Amino acid sequence: MGLDLLRRWPGLTEKYYRRADEVLGFELSRLCWQGPAQELRQMPVTQPAVVLTSVVAHEVLHAHGVVPDIVAGHSLGEFSALVCAGVLDWVDALRLVRLRGELMMAANQRVPGKMAAVVGLDLATVEEMCAKAAAASGEVVEVANHNDFTQVVVSGQTAAVDALAGLVWQAGADRVVMLEIGGAAHCTLLGGVEDEFAAALEDVEFRDPVIPVVSSFSAAPVASGADARDCLLRQFTGRVNWTGTALRLAAEGAGRLVEVGPGKVLGGLCRRITPGVTAYRTDSEEQTALTLAGLAG
Structure with missing residues (x-):
């Protein structure tokens, strides 16, 4: 995950991956780049890995002058979207999703x-x-x-x-x-660990967005830092409304979408929900280059 981007832009290694290793207390960088896949699939590892890779991909886009007019994230991706919008510091997001993964895994161990x-x-x-x-x-x-x-x-x-x-x-x-x-996510089985996650959210600074954000829980604009915190808590046990989110993005005039991070599913979903949008990806160096070329045209 993210390794081909770092081969092209090696300066991001120290700024993000080494810092992430220090913050989390384990070698997330090694797991992202080398696996093993079985360990990478564990929720306390998967979640910070996806967020970190997304933050790095966004840094590459930003360095090439790509600035979004509006952002949204599907489930875990909402943390990355809030980082992009200036609501969350990326290090705080990393710590939160590490805990999120730990709590989800603990809930699944109690009730598979x-x-x-x-x-x-x-x-x-x-x-x-x-x-x-x-x-x-x-x-x-x-x-x-x-x-x-x-x-x-x-x-x-x-x-x-x-x-x-x-x-x-x-x-x-x-x-x-x-x-x-x-394990299970976005359902009432996680209600038993929701309070701990709520307490962690309260300990983190949430700023008001500097770029408009649409919440994938409410499919509505995030009005403030407090609103963002509430949306992250409510999506912990609540439903992700990506259909409504994509419709809202289209209603706000978003005709060119960039899927930032290691995935390639959301662009396809958005094209089915709102035919006519153009979707780009950043899940490889090649796709990132195509995205930068497409957005420059």
Whole structure:
């Protein structure tokens, strides 16, 4: 993760990766660049790794004169978006997502859970199937992400998610994909650790945005630093409304989107939600170069 960008812009190693290693107390840089994948997939490692890689990619864009008019982030990506908007210091964001991952992993160890993406059904149908699966299993399964009009991610206890998978197949789903997340996210199973995360948020300075931000929880503009803190807390157990977020970005006039960080999924989602937008990526040196060329044209 991020290694090809650092080969092209080596000065970012000391500024970001070595600093991150010091802040977190372990070699996040080594895990990003070398793995092993099994360790990188652990939530307390995955989350700071994604945020750090996103911050570095944004630094590259900024150094080439790319300044966003508006920002948003999907779930974990909202931390990176708030860094970009001047709301959060990147080091504070790194510490917060490390704790976020630890709390999520601890919750999953107490009550094992998982997530699944349902493709080909609308939100209302998946919500109905969640209610049926929860009633049949006696366990929690809820909508975690409304990713686009026909892609919905569910989260909950293992047996309930498995039951939901059977029901949505019967309802005509095109695909059901079990996600390698390492547990459940964006559901009420995390309620038991929510207070600890709330306390950590209160200990961090949240400034008012200098660039407009749309929250992926509310799909509405983030009005202040206090509002940003509240959105991060509410998304901890609440649903990610990416469909509403993409529609809001389009309504605000965002026609060229850049997916900043190691991923390449959100651009595709946005093109399906708001056809006609142009989406760029930064998940490799080649894609970053294409993005810089496209935005310069």
